Amino acid sequence: xxxxxxxxxxxxxxxxxxxxxxxxxxxxxxxxxxxxxxxxxxxxxxxxxxxxxxxxxxxxxxxxxxxxxxxxxxxxxxxxxxxxxxxxxxxxxxxxxxxxxxxxxxxxxxxxxxxxxxxxxxxxxxxxxxxxxxxxxxxxxxxxxxxxxxxxxxxxxxxxxxxxxxxxxxxxxxxxxxxxxxxxxxxxxxxxxxxxxxxxxxxxxxxxxxxxxxxxxxxxxxxxxxxxxxxxxxxxxxxxxxxxxxxxxxxxxxxxxxxxxxxxxxxxxxxxxxxxxxxxxxxxxxxxxxxxxxxxxxxxxxxxxxxxxxxxxxxxxxxxxxxxxxxxxxxxxxxxxxxxxxxxxxxxxxxxxxxxxxxxxxxxxxxxxxxxxxxxxxxxxxxxxxxxxxxxxxxxxxxxxxxxxxxxxxxxxxxxxxxxxxxxxxxxxxxxxxxxxxxxxxxxxxxxxxxxxxxxxxxxxxxxxxxxxxxxxxxxxxxxxxxxxxxxxxxxxxxxxxxxxx
Amino acid sequence: xxxxxxxxxxxxxxxxxxxxxxxxxxxxxxxxxxxxxxxxxxxxxxxxxxxxxxxxxxxxxxxxxxxxxxxxxxxxxxxxxxxxxxxxxxxxxxxxxxxxxxxxxxxxxxxxxxxxxxxxxxxxxxxxxxxxxxxxxxxxxxxxxxxxxxxxxxxxxxxxxxxxxxxxx
Amino acid sequence: xxxxxxxxxxxxxxxxxxxxxxxxxxxxxxxxxxxxxxxxxxxxxxxxxxxxxxxxxxxxxxxxxxxxxxxxxxxxxxxxxxxxxxxxxxxxxxxxxxxxxxxxxxxxxxxxxxxxxxxxxxxxxxxxxxxxxxxxxxxxxxxxxxxxxxxxxxxxxxxxxxxxxxxxxxxxxxxxxxxxxxxxxxxxxxxxxxxxxxxxxxxxxxxxxxxxxxxxxxxxxxxxxxxxxxxxxxxxxxxxxxxxxxxxxxxxxxxxxxxxxxxxxxxxxxxxxxxxxxxxxxxxxxxxx
Numbered sequence: 001x002x003x004x005x006x007x008x009x010x011x012x013x014x015x016x017x018x019x020x021x022x023x024x025x026x027x028x029x030x031x032x033x034x035x036x037x038x039x040x041x042x043x044x045x046x047x048x049x050x051x052x053x054x055x056x057x058x059x060x061x062x063x064x065x066x067x068x069x070x071x072x073x074x075x076x077x078x079x080x081x082x083x084x085x086x087x088x089x090x091x092x093x094x095x096x097x098x099x100x101x102x103x104x105x106x107x108x109x110x111x112x113x114x115x116x117x118x119x120x121x122x123x124x125x126x127x128x129x130x131x132x133x134x135x136x137x138x139x140x141x142x143x144x145x146x147x148x149x150x151x152x153x154x155x156x157x158x159x160x161x162x163x164x165x166x167x168x169x170x171x172x173x174x175x176x177x178x179x180x181x182x183x184x185x186x187x188x189x190x191x192x193x194x195x196x197x198x199x200x201x202x203x204x205x206x207x208x209x210x211x212x213x214x215x216x217x218x219x220x221x222x223x224x225x226x227x228x229x230x231x232x233x234x235x236x237x238x239x240x241x242x243x244x245x246x247x248x249x250x251x252x253x254x255x256x257x258x259x260x261x262x263x264x265x266x267x268x269x270x271x272x273x274x275x276x277x278x279x280x281x282x283x284x285x286x287x288x289x290x291x292x293x294x295x296x297x298x299x300x301x302x303x304x305x306x307x308x309x310x311x312x313x314x315x316x317x318x319x320x321x322x323x324x325x326x327x328x329x330x331x332x333x334x335x336x337x338x339x340x341x342x343x344x345x346x347x348x349x350x351x352x353x354x355x356x357x358x359x360x361x362x363x364x365x366x367x368x369x370x371x372x373x374x375x376x377x378x379x380x381x382x383x384x385x386x387x388x389x390x391x392x393x394x395x396x397x398x399x400x401x402x403x404x405x406x407x408x409x410x411x412x413x414x415x416x417x418x419x420x421x422x423x424x425x426x427x428x429x430x431x432x433x434x435x436x437x438x439x440x441x442x443x444x445x446x447x448x449x450x451x452x453x454x455x456x457x458x459x460x461x462x463x464x465x466x467x468x469x470x471x472x473x474x475x476x477x478x479x480x481x482x483x484x485x486x487x488x489x490x491x492x493x494x495x496x497x498x499x500x501x502x
Numbered sequence: 503x504x505x506x507x508x509x510x511x512x513x514x515x516x517x518x519x520x521x522x523x524x525x526x527x528x529x530x531x532x533x534x535x536x537x538x539x540x541x542x543x544x545x546x547x548x549x550x551x552x553x554x555x556x557x558x559x560x561x562x563x564x565x566x567x568x569x570x571x572x573x574x575x576x577x578x579x580x581x582x583x584x585x586x587x588x589x590x591x592x593x594x595x596x597x598x599x600x601x602x603x604x605x606x607x608x609x610x611x612x613x614x615x616x617x618x619x620x621x622x623x624x625x626x627x628x629x630x631x632x633x634x635x636x637x638x639x640x641x642x643x644x645x646x647x648x649x650x651x652x653x654x655x656x657x658x659x660x661x662x663x664x665x666x667x668x669x670x671x
Numbered sequence: 672x673x674x675x676x677x678x679x680x681x682x683x684x685x686x687x688x689x690x691x692x693x694x695x696x697x698x699x700x701x702x703x704x705x706x707x708x709x710x711x712x713x714x715x716x717x718x719x720x721x722x723x724x725x726x727x728x729x730x731x732x733x734x735x736x737x738x739x740x741x742x743x744x745x746x747x748x749x750x751x752x753x754x755x756x757x758x759x760x761x762x763x764x765x766x767x768x769x770x771x772x773x774x775x776x777x778x779x780x781x782x783x784x785x786x787x788x789x790x791x792x793x794x795x796x797x798x799x800x801x802x803x804x805x806x807x808x809x810x811x812x813x814x815x816x817x818x819x820x821x822x823x824x825x826x827x828x829x830x831x832x833x834x835x836x837x838x839x840x841x842x843x844x845x846x847x848x849x850x851x852x853x854x855x856x857x858x859x860x861x862x863x864x865x866x867x868x869x870x871x872x873x874x875x876x877x878x879x880x881x882x883x884x885x886x887x888x889x890x891x892x893x894x895x896x897x898x899x900x901x902x903x904x905x906x907x908x909x910x911x912x913x914x915x916x917x918x919x920x921x922x923x924x925x926x927x928x929x930x931x932x933x934x935x936x937x938x939x940x941x942x943x944x945x946x947x948x949x950x951x952x953x954x955x956x957x958x959x960x
Contacts, residue, residue, distance in 0.1 A: 091599075093597065094599075100604030101579075101601060102588075103538070103579035103608050112536065265603070266549060266551055266638070267543065314604065316604070348543070506677070523720065524674050524675060546711055547776060556778070560778060562704075562779070565702075565703050565779060566779065567677070631774070631861070634774065635774050635861075635862055
């Protein structure tokens with residue numbers, strides 16, 4: 001972007017593009033997944049606030065937009081060359097690729113708006129404590145700080161959650177994990193917002209806390225929420241496990257523990273929110289799920305959903321970590337209160353400490369098998385540690401239970417999963433969503449059985465592999481496309497061809 | 503806080519800015535100049551998403567203060583394409599599926615570009631070493647390395663005395 | 672980062688002046704790859720930053736036939752990694768430079784910065800100590816020179832006094848029939864802090880079998896980088912075979928004083944010392960590649 005000379009020209013050209021995004025794309029090539037970035041509401045007149053900000057604004061939106069246009073043009077050109085206009089089975093360049101290799105794609109953390117403020121969360125340093133008093137006076141008197149919000153400033157519902165409304169937007173009477181949001185700050189510069197956090201005085205009264213699902217379910221355990229610490233008990237029953245274990249020639253029983261895993265997306269959680277003059281909110285964020293986010297934001301703000309527009313910015317990785325809400329309600333609240341656009345970008349440390357991670361699980365797994373390697377029964381108990389707010393972590397536990405047989409036929413199944421609140425850091429969705437944790441257990445078990453029965457690990461899997469017509473752990477009869485046997489057969493060939501030992 | 507007026511040379515052009523001493527080059531580029539192609543991943547020099555070329559050498563812009571680099575040549579991803587034409591690296595990244603979320607892409611391309619400027623015919627190991635300071639969470643690196651290899655071969659082909667052309671695909 | 676005032680003096684004297692004047696409230700800025708990270712984590716918050724990079728003559732790498740190698744404290748790690756003279760005649764130093772951080776870090780980080788930050792795991796320390804280097808500290812009163820061996824006092828503490836800066840490092844020629852190596856063990860191959868590192872230099876007799884002199888310097892296994900003196904003395908004058916190799920490695924491991932930390936336990940680190948010392952000696956003698 002050049003500073004001198006081209007500003008006015010550039011603005012004119014971009015303004016045209018912004019006003020009517022669809023002008024150059026013929027209707028018959030519109031794809032349902034057309035990803036033309038929406039322009040901010042009320043964008044009609046681009047005010048020349050200052051040369052620098054003008055440039056920033058154009059840079060963030062129009063240039064990325066321009067790159068997308070170029071990219072779509074190229075793709076449309078190539079489409080015209082294909083006789084059937086078909087791209088099925090062919091290698092196609094990404095529709096957003098050009099913006100990404102030229103540095104023009106605008107991610108949530110890149111966005112800028114005139115008059116933008118920076119938002120930050122003040123977070124609890126205690127795992128479980130009562131919040132007695134919050135004094136923001138020192139922070140408010142810091143030059144450059146526009147507002148400090150606490151629970152009482154939440155105009156709508158101070159509760160959100162993708163499945164259960166168990167999470168306060170800002171702590172009311174209690175904090176439940178190290179990182180629990182207590183207050184929100186908006187300031188003219190990021191460093192000022194950071195400094196303001198240190199000037200907010202919070203008085204806590206520490207409460208006994210609980211740090212494992214087993215402890216949380218025990219007698220007299222500290223209650224993370226009023227309703228108790230059990231979020232979900234999900235079970236599957238198939239056949240008769242007593243009988244199944246009686247029939248078994250060998251029984252193997254072990255406990256597996258999987259740990260917290262961080263998605264470590266290269267771009268941290270980020271977003272920008274702005275109200276227009278009519279009171280409509282536009283929110284750009286690195287979210288995986290704009291529709292769900294929109295609903296939650298609207299309810300926290302106490303405004304109707306059709307006044308909230310959530311646009312998914314280019315995401316610097318997510319892997320399930322941006323499934324749940326991150327910055328959205330915070331920036332919406334700050335934008336509402338200040339009247340300015342508000343941007344929030346979490347620091348790497350904040351991202352690691354405060355947001356959802358892969359649900360850690362303790363899996364107790366008992367397997368029975370006959371001498372020839374055939375599984376007869378499994379009995380599984382899974383405890384999942386959700387942290388203090390469920391997010392969709394209980395569905396992760398549900399999935400782990402559902403998939404606890406693995407791709408193997410087991411005639412008798414007894415599986416129970418418990419999703420439990422603790423005062424540990426939060427857990428939620430991460431790519432795999434329960435399947436990964438279950439696999440640690442069932443794959444280890446079958447290897448141990450193979451060793452005990454002196455059968456090769458490959459053979460024992462072939463013996464037990466699901467096929468068309470098999471019934472799964474939940475009793476579903478598989479009808480189509482069961483590829484595990486064929487995969488193992490092919491693997492056997494591969495191993496034999498190379499004289500490998502498995 | 504006292505601001506220093508500085509003049510930065512970025513992608514061949516001069517820019518006048520007013521910065522605080524604590525402003526990193528990363529901040530000056532992204533917020534001062536609106537050049538958002540250089541990304542902030544960790545802000546402490548671990549991930550390489552903020553890689554820029556300083557006098558042709560890859561550095562982490564998050565660990566350089568803007569006041570330190572007056573008079574130096576800074577190259578960002580925005581300066582890689584020339585006269586509206588993509589650099590072979592950019593084309594290769596697109597063609598070989600080396601871009602997924604794209605956040606590591608600017609840093610990767612700059613690191614690879616610096617490698618080519620020093621060593622036009624790098625081995626696979628040399629390529630790996632050149633991007634060792636650039637983390638990627640999406641691709642698993644294989645396609646990135648293939649793209650860099652392809653781009654190297656492509657650039658190579660313009661030198662008659664070098665090995666045979668492989669072309670980009 | 673907290674706000675600070677920035678100075679970039681043009682001479683060593685000016686720099687020392689500023690450092691003396693501001694004392695504890697000032698920090699030296701060389702490559703910034705240690706200081707800025709600590710500042711961002713709130714572990715350091717200087718009010719004044721003294722950038723040394725405008726001072727001429729501090730980043731040269733110069734070899735003088737009769738004096739050995741002179742490396743300016745502000746020479747970048749990458750400059751050391753790629754210097755032909757260092758690769759040829761002081762190879763353990765080039766090897767250590769090549770495994771420090773990432774290329775981006777190596778292009779900014781300086782050898783002086785690595786030494787002055789004085790992490791017990793500093794990559795530049797073991798080879799410089801094994802090479803019998805001398806460092807020059809400049810202050811208002813003049814210059815002092817100390818052996819690299821003595822420069823480190825403890826974790827992140829050196830002999831540098833307030834108002835002094837490191838200006839250069841002098842490295843004598845390796846003795847004839849000498850060969851060295853730097854081995855680093857980290858949680859991964861690249862961009863990682865050492866769990867254990869070892870610099871080994873052996874000087875052999877003209878006819879190979881006898882070891883005339885051994886230098887074994889270990890990093891990350893004590894409050895500062897240390898020589899494995901007993902192992903060194905044990906090898907001197909001996910014909911090294913597998914038994915001796917193991918014995919020397921055991922002695923080195925015994926001399927190490929590692930602690931448990933997030934990168935490894937003390938027990939594990941002692942085991943790795945044994946491995947690296949054996950591997951280092953074996954590679955020098957050409958037994959393995």
